[in-house]
Amino acid sequence: MTTVAQFGGTSRYADLDGSVHWVDFGGPEDGPRIVLVHGLGGSHLNWVLLAPLLAEKARVVAVDLAGHGLTHPEGRGTTVQANARLLGRFLRHVVKEPAVLVGNSMGGLISLLHTAQDPDLVTGLVLVDPALPMVFGTRPDPTMLSTFFLYSVPGLGERFMARSRAVSPRRQVDRVLELVCADPTTIPEELKLASEHLIGERAKVEGLDAAFLAAARSVVVTTSKRGAYFAAMDKIRVPVFLMSGDRDRLVNVAAARYVARRRPHWRYDEFEGVGHVPQMEIPDVVAERVLDWMAANRLGS
Numbered sequence: 001m002t003t004v005a006q007f008g009g010t011s012r013y014a015d016l017d018g019s020v021h022w023v024d025f026g027g028p029e030d031g032p033r034i035v036l037v038h039g040l041g042g043s044h045l046n047w048v049l050l051a052p053l054l055a056e057k058a059r060v061v062a063v064d065l066a067g068h069g070l071t072h073p074e075g076r077g078t079t080v081q082a083n084a085r086l087l088g089r090f091l092r093h094v095v096k097e098p099a100v101l102v103g104n105s106m107g108g109l110i111s112l113l114h115t116a117q118d119p120d121l122v123t124g125l126v127l128v129d130p131a132l133p134m135v136f137g138t139r140p141d142p143t144m145l146s147t148f149f150l151y152s153v154p155g156l157g158e159r160f161m162a163r164s165r166a167v168s169p170r171r172q173v174d175r176v177l178e179l180v181c182a183d184p185t186t187i188p189e190e191l192k193l194a195s196e197h198l199i200g201e202r203a204k205v206e207g208l209d210a211a212f213l214a215a216a217r218s219v220v221v222t223t224s225k226r227g228a229y230f231a232a233m234d235k236i237r238v239p240v241f242l243m244s245g246d247r248d249r250l251v252n253v254a255a256a257r258y259v260a261r262r263r264p265h266w267r268y269d270e271f272e273g274v275g276h277v278p279q280m281e282i283p284d285v286v287a288e289r290v291l292d293w294m295a296a297n298r299l300g301s
Contacts, residue, residue: 032300
């Protein structure tokens with residue numbers, strides 16, 4: 001069995017109006033704090049390739065949002081807004097000191113909303129292919145469009161989720177990697193095995209489909225409210241590092257380019273031949289860029 005310990009992490013739990021799972025990847029005691037926030041349908045496993053590299057110079061933790069990973073819903077909301085509040089409680093009661101938030105996909109959206117609404121414990125913001133409003137005139141990926149359409153329709157979403165689970169855990173892992181990676185063959189076998197094991201653990205829990213669909217539908221609604229989203233961006237006062245893979249099928253790179261043009265004071269890096277999860281596809285590059293950016297902005301110094 002492949003567990004997070006084999007990637008240098010230690011599983012922990014905190015009581016934040018219910019049990020919340022998080023992983024401590026260690027790092028120097030006097031180093032800056034980094035909190036990793038996964039995307040829709042993801043977990044702490046999305047960070048296990050990147051976190052040990054960041055932990056060479058920073059104290060690194062990854063949190064499982066409600067309804068994801070090993071943080072079961074337990075009656076809690078799993079929308080973007082609910083998980084932004086959960087992230088705030090995690091920062092205040094577990095991390096207990098200012099930190100750099102690194103969020104991927106939905107996690108980037110949640111990290112941004114938290115920083116806009118409650119910035120006291122955030123020193124910097126790294127947005128890794130965050131969920132963003134679509135740019136008018138761009139053509140969404142057909143698979144992404146049809147999938148989120150099914151998620152959005154009551155009844156259809158539930159049946160789609162049930163069909164998705166009808167295949168083996170390995171096939172479920174492969175399907176996700178085919179969607180989020182430009183080249184799924186770059187993902188190590190041990191991470192695929194860990195993902196299969198997590199699917200098996202989550203199969204024992206009731207209510208996860210409803211939790212996932214609530215999260216997915218809230219992502220669609222939140223990103224469709226362009227004015228409110230861009231207003232939240234305007235409230236950000238900490239340094240921001242936006243990055244995007246140019247082969248991202250879930251969030252078209254045109255959306256990241258649009259945001260970068262409107263906010264030239266943000267750093268923007270684009271990765272050629274990379275998909276939706278640069279932290280999994282090119283973790284060494286992402287780690288180097290993030291640590292250099294933190295040093296340049298004196299985050300944690």
